[in-house]
Amino acid sequence: MTLTQSKIQNPKSKITTLGGGPAGLYASLLLKKANPALDITILERNPRGATYGWGVVFSDQTLNAFREADYKSYVDITDQFVIWDAIDTFYQGQHLRCGGHTFAGMARRKLLLILQERCEELGITCKFEVEINDLAQLPPADMIIAADGVNSLTRKTYADVFKPSLALGRAKFVWYGTHRVFDSFTFIFRENEHGLFQAHCYPFDGHTSTFIVECAEETWRRAGLDQMSEAESLAYCEKLFAPDLAGHGLLSNRSLWINFTTVKNKTWRHNNIVLLGDAAHTAHFSIGSGTKIAMEDAIALANAFEAHDGDLAATFKHYEAERRPRVELLQAAAAESQGYFENVNRYTQLDPLQFTFHMLTRSGRISYNNLSQRDPRFTDAVTRWFAASQPAQPPTEADLIIAPPPMFTPLTLRSLTLPNRVALTPVSPGSASDGLPGEAQQAQLLERAKGGVALVLTEPVAVSAEGRITPGDAGLYCADHLLAWRKIVAVVHAAGGAKIGLRLNHAGRRGATRPRRGGLDRPLRHGAWPLLAASALPYGPGSQTPKAMEQADLAAVREAFVQAAQLADEAGFDWLHLHLAHGYLLAGFISPLTNQRADEYGGSLENRLRFPLAVFEAVRAVWPQEKPLAVA
Incomplete structure (x- = not known):
């Protein structure tokens, strides 16, 4: 069949997956598991076992979906998890903790190995170090899963169809690792003579954590980071965050300063080609893992394929109709979160407790009521602080024992x-x-x-x-x-x-x-x-x-x-x-x-x-x- 055909009529049809990241691997294994006769080949540009990320994060809701989709890989994945439920904020010399935020993390490299092994166990062909520069190089396939990442060749090739929108964020960030094992999702704010920097940190195994450093571009330039080598940038960040690293260093894995790219497309499908994961959409890292979103795409695509017996037009339409509203909601929340961190200098005059509350509710997905359910002690402290800070009618000490919610303060x-x-x-x-x-x-x-x-x-x-x-x-x-x-x-x-x-x-x-x-x-x-x-x-x-x-x-x-x-x-x-x-x-x-x-x-x-x-x-x-x- 040619690239213009859009229906799988033969149960032994060929599927080519471009990209051996979590989206491509998971979609391939789910399709193969449900349809063993399918001939699926995954083409990945990197060597086996190579990855340029550190840890990935999943939520409870996502784990339930993994369990239903493929129990074998679910067990292997969850066996590797580091689980935490707190978010720590270090700001102006204070350490504030808010609990009730259950997340699980694991090494991205380990996740890829688990999914690769599961794919090969099911009979999927995984080819590594395959560089595709032109889609015309591809052998004929009945279906192409374009999970080829944020710089998707597929999306570029058919840009007139997908009509992509790529928006660069204003902040600079770099993705490091460290052997300092944090016990929670941790936000650290440090200011020096060049400006304000923030670190987003979380554990992903028993001996390593992700450590993302972010700052405004003008701060990055004042610090001379635009002129520094990879090693010099790492040394600068190690010195800046030395009090938080507790004697540990930072780890680099081609860790270079970049701007986050938000990817959107008018459509995710074209003939027998479907976009998956970062090729279709991205959401700022500050609201969670892009890996989670990509693997949820894979589940939706596999379910749609089953529902429509391999009719690609119906499958792709169903997949996009199900996923697009969810993704757009996540992207909207991510845009709010990204905007907060890009403009965090606006909030540095806030009291530490107020600053932390504001940061936790930045995306609009978590409200005062949500936090009250997750960690009543934290919101009680916020409520008492807020009541005490109001100039209209300063409360008595007795009033602050049970302070009114902020909505009911003058x-x-x-x-x-x-x-x-x-x-x-x-x-x-x-x-x-x-x-x-x-x-x-x-x-x-x-x-x-x-x-x-x-x-x-x-x-x-x-x-x-x-x-x-x-x-x-x-x-x-x-x-x-x-x-x-x-x-x-x-x-x-x-x-x-x-x-x-x-x-x-x-x-x-x-x-x-x-x-x-x-x-x-x-x-x-x-x-x-x-x-x-x-x-x-x-x-x-x-x-x-x-x-x-x-x-x-x-x-x-x-x-x-x-x-x-x-x-x-x-x-x-x-x-x-x-x-x-x-x-x-x-x-x-x-x-x-x-x-x-x-x-x-x-x-x-x-x-x-x-x-x-x-x-x-x-x-x-x-x-x-x-x-x-x-x-x-």
């Missing part, structure tokens, strides 16, 4: 003190008439104010008639509106202590649409008003094309925000919120996708922010200094 912004940190906002009832809020708006806000929340926020309120999203949206741009909002504010204030905030907005190119009950962003059939935007780009198919704002338009919109802010103060609002999101007018200036201007309001980020910041500054100038002004 918050002071400017002269406004909220009794807790709970805020609610309603969905627009769409019942306003010519921008005039009515009983429906009042009823919604009053209902939320009675629930004990500290702050209720209005729906997005238009600063002008042309700034409304729908005809039923409320506004604040005339005397009648002021009177109506003043009444609503008084009712909310009388309901039990809640404060009320106004969300000011201009719809921009998302305006003149039907009420949401008729569908989102559907243009009005009749009675539409002219729209304004940063550039003359319609919001969606069938949407009205807005006018690109000229100087007079910019001045008029800025003045509309100013007037609305003044009216909001007269109405008695406690809080003002400028809406700079969701594709509305101000957000449209910020995004390069919606702002294609060639003047001082377009181009660079600084220019794109110019008009939103001008609006903010004008509003801040008239909004009372003692009242908070929020932007979101």
